[in-house]
Amino acid sequence: MTLPARWTGDHVKAIDAVAVASAPLLGSSDVVHVAPDLCVWDAWPLQDESGDPHHIEAGRQLWMALGAPWFADPDERHGHARIHLLLRDGATWRDLGPxxxxxxxxGSREWSGSAVVAADGVTATLYFTATGRRGETHISFEQRIFSASATLDKSDHMPRLRDWRDLKEIVTRDPAHYMTTSGGEGEVGKIKAFRDPAFFRDPIGGESYLLFAGSRAGSHSAYNGIVGIARQDPGPDARWHILPPVISADTLNNELERPHIIFHGDLYYLFWSTQRHVFEPTGPVGPTGLYAMVSDSLLGGWTPVNGSGLVFANPDAAPAQAYSWFVLPDLSVTSFVDDWAGDGPRNFGGTFAPFVHLWLAGDKAGIVR
Structure with missing residues (x-):
């Protein structure tokens, strides 16, 4: 069995030894809401099996994002999250509803995932996190990984996903490696993870994988974040089998969120997002930002990019301005506006942040200026 690659305090200490790349500071003109009655955060495109966004027609794509009504306390949105379908038409976004x-x-809520269109261009599969249980009277933080299928209907000017079917739990927890999420506390930053399934089709071997955020079983630390992985069997059954985790931040960080892989320059890059407040507070502590490891093998050999893992951080003037970065094969990166540098004590954006673009060169990575 291959042991998970370790992301350690020594790696995070290396952040201080280099100039930290940071995203551009956002201003009020960058905070454009998708709809007046809807805030959105974690987002992903409807992708082809290659990982590229699926184009409905020139300049138009379907995306998904977590959405909820606006609340005085933005953290309340997590308890009301639904996956919304969005139309991206050039630079504009339109909410198409749940x-x-x-x-x-x-679940009682829907948390992050990914979505893929099959080679027929019609059959769409959504991989997502079902959080809690439908109808529960007391909100819980149990997380289960499901898939569901739908038909992509392009017959009119407004594409839709119709005929939802084949709902099933596809990745079940292996207690030898993955901690249960049942009965855990619900404080933001302390919730244990079994969530955020991200589809990846390996261009070398052709196998299909799901990356997901997890928490290490048997850890003596409250900061036990890991990146888990499952592989799909070939053939008609196409069952998913959970594998041991590929990356561990045990004793360092509680949440390696929304992990996903792209293949670039004959290398695999595994990205995740994390926040300053989920590092073990006695340190070392890294900034809120996009992190990554790189390898020439999908299931092992991972080493932190830039020696530290940090690809780029939020700017010092707004250390929580954006979050939940998702890297596309063309190296463009989406995220949402979190606490940007507005006039109030907390300025939750609840909308898409401007895309940024990465450069990747072997074990080095950064943001294009």
């Missing part, structure tokens, strides 16, 4: 029908999802 992606799945009411009472279809098995």
């Amino acid at each position: 992606a799945m029908p009411d009472d279809f999802s098995p």
Whole structure:
């Protein structure tokens, strides 16, 4: 069994030894809401199996994002999250409502995932996190990984996903490696993880994988974040089998969120997002930012990019301005506006941040200026 690659305090200490790349500071003109009654955060495109966004027609794509009504306390949105379908038309976004029908999802909330269109251009599969249980009277933080299928309908000017079906739990927890999420506390930053499934089709071997955020079983630390992985069997059954984790931040960091892989320059790059407040507070502590490891093998050999893992951080003037970065194969990166540098004590954006663009060169990475 291959041991997970370790992301350690020594790696995070290396951040101080180099000039930290940071994203541009956002201003009020960058905070453009998708809809007046909807805030959105974690987002992903409907992708082809290659990982590229699926184009409905020139300049138009379907995306998904977590959405909820506006609350005085932005953290309340997590307890009301639904996956919304969005139309991206050039630089504009349009909310098409919840992606799945009411009472279809098995959870009390829907958390992050990914979505893929099959080679037929019609069959779409959504991989997502069902959090809690539908109908529960007391909100819980149990997380389960499900898939569901739908038909991509392009017959009119407004594309839709119709005929939702085949809802099933596809990745079940291996207690030898992955901590349970049942019965955990719900404080933001301390929730244990079994969530955020991200699809990846390996261009070398052709196998399909799901990356996901997890928490290490048997850890003596409250800061036990890991990146988990599952592989799909070939053939008609196409069952998913959970594998041991590929990256461990045990004793360092509680949440390696929304992990995902792209293949670039004959190398695999595994990205995740994390925040300053989920590092073990006695240190070392890294900034809120996009992090990554690189390898020439998907299931092992991972080493932190830039020697530290940090690809780029939020700017010092707004250390929480954006979050939940998702890297596309063309190296463009989406995220959402979190606490930007506005006039109030907290300025939650609840919308898409401007895309940024990465450069990757072997074990080095940064943001294009």
